[in-house]
Every structure is written in C-alpha cells, then in structure tokens.
Amino acid sequence: MCLGIPGEIIEISEERPDLAKVSVCGVKRAINIGLLADDPPEPGEWILIHVGFALSKIDEEEAAAALEFLESIGKAYEDEMAALLESRID
Template sequence: MCLGIPGEVVEVREDRSDLAKVDVSGVRRVINIGLLEGEEAVGPGDWILIHVGFALSKIDEREAQAALDFLKGIGQDYEDELDALRQSHIE
C-alpha cells in the first residue's frame, strides 16, 4: 500500500526552488515541490502531503495532524512508508 503522508517544510532550496527539505515524523528528506507551482507559495513551516518523493498538495497543520494520527493508527503500512522515505534520495 502506498500512502500520502504529511510533512512539514523545513527549507526550500535556494538553488532549486522545486526542491524542499521536509520533516516527516523525524525523518528529514529533500522532496520535489514542483507539482505545487501555480498554487500558493510553499515555505518553511508549511505542511504538504507527500507521495513517492513529490508534494501533492499543501495542507493546514490541523489536517496534517489528523492524517498523522490516522497513519500511526494503521501501523505497519505507515512504518513501511517511513522506511521508504528514509531510503529515498532526491537531489
């Protein structure tokens, strides 16, 4: 099962505005935010929904917390998604 998981933007890269470092339950990775171009700007402190290294949408903190609570409740699928994120690498 593949999940969209919420992450908080830590920084947007200055040299590549389509990439941002995000924190997902303590795992920090660079992900692609290019699909969000044309939407509201994304910056540090914003929450986004991530799937396979790409930001799919910007969400508010309340939505992010509700999604994290749900994902933690489903157990292994969430852990599998975090493991996949830990192993990912985008530059």
C-alpha cells in the same frame, strides 16, 4: 497500499526552488515540490508527500489528523516511512 505522509516545510532550496527540506516525524529529507508550482509551499507550511514528491498543501490540523491515523494503521505507515527514507532527490 500507497499513502501520503504529512511533512512540514523547513526551507526551500535557493539553487533548486523545486526542492525543499521537509521534516517528517523528525526525519529531514529533500522533497520535490515541483508539482505545487502553481501554489508553492513556504517554510512552516505542511504538505502531503508520497515517495519524495509533494502532492498537495494541507493545514496543520489535517497533518496532525493524518499522522494520528497513519500511526494507528501500523504496517502500511511503516512501509510508507521506509519508502520515504529510501527516496533520494538530489
């Protein structure tokens, strides 16, 4: 099962505007936001992430609801978090 994980944009890379530092459940990662070039996210906004790529922007309420749901399904959520931790975008 493939899931999207909500994350909050912390900062956008000045050298690589297609990369952003994102906090996902307290884990900070570099995420590729290039797919959102038409409506780029800004610090403080939430995005839906799958394997290191931002798929869409979401609001904070959607992010909270998604996190609550993901935590309730257990193993699939743990697998997605493991994939996020293993993904590296430099």
